[in-house]
Amino acid sequence: MNTKDFNIDDFVTSTAPISEPTKPTQQSIPTQSTENSMSVVPIPHLTAVSRTSTKQRKASLDEYREAFMMPPKITDRQTVFVSREVRDRIDEIVRRFGERKMSVSGFLENLVRHHLETYSEDLEQWRRL
Secondary structure (H helix, E strand, O other), rough: OOOOOOOOOHHOOOOOOOOOOOOOEEEEEEOOOOOEEEEEEEEEEEEEOOOOOHHHHHHHHHHHHHOOOEEEEEOOOOOOOHHHHHHHHHHHHHHHHHHOOHHHHHHHHHHHHHHHHHHHHHHHHHHOO
């Protein structure tokens, strides 16, 4: 198959609504093998990217700020190490979206608390394995 013969519509067969997330599946495309016969090569399922409105983006930013950008009360602080690259990226996020008294350690505290709460049941089950 030549690259100029490629048409994305030939490979996308999903009729699911755009706003509905779909799990990746495998599709196959024909390719020519060395003996001039056709063989099948699996490719990941292609999905369309949905667009969000400004109102939806602002609402999701508000939710994010509520969940992660409120300065937490931390008693009995402990040291945790992250790479400089990660620290710099988090610092930029905190300065841009956080409140005046928000810090990198406060953001990490909120993030880890959220993660532990979200996966508490799974973590308990995995502990028993």
